[in-house]
Amino acid sequence: MANELDFTGKQVLVVGGSSGIGNGIAQAFRAKGAQVAVCGTRGSAADYSREEGSQLxxxxYSRLDVSNGEAIEQFKPSFDRLDVLVLAQGAVIYRRGEFEMPGFRKVIEVNLISLMACATRFHSMLRESNGSLIIISSTAAYHSTMGNPAYNASKTGAVGLTRTLAEAWAEDGIRVNGIAPGLVDTKMTKVTTANPQRLEGALERIPLRRLGTPADMAGAALFLASPLSSYIIGQTLVVDGGLIL
Incomplete structure (x- = not known):
């Protein structure tokens, strides 16, 4: 029996793949034989460090500012075929910055509007390959996050976008699904993970009693991009150790 998780000969693009969850997903596809390209906000791969959770x-690597719609439209990929597109870009503003409209708009632009912009930018390439689109949202889509209205609204919107694009693009041979991570130890969650008291409280709410890892999210991504999930579309897989049970 063929290895259903062998991606040899496949081309994968992970937007937001320079660090954190996106980088973990990118490395997992590479380990399974894929050619993998990633996009990040900095000038070059050398501008990232392992201490930030980056393994490039x-x-x-290509620079892409997803808050700039024109940059997405004009982006020139280094490949002429695309089998898997993972949209893992994300932004959050703490200290009630999302209650100010500039902050609210910035987070919505990155976390939601850029998803649609990237998806449509690569739609034709995914159609040609009968490819897979995976949208990374968050368990925040399923409960309130009192201090972060834009993050919450954008991640809730990402789940709805996943459903809708899945239905719209199924006839094009594109399977669209998503992943909703729980609390994953990345630079975006340091406000919790680097605070012993907050971390202890968070772990108490997770039945598995541990933080998620980028590798945990990568396992779900490999599944959703593989033939093992060939009859699954429009679903957002919650990968949270039981956090929102």
């Missing part, structure tokens, strides 16, 4: 060796 063996990945083709």
């Amino acid at each position: 060796g063996g990945l083709a």
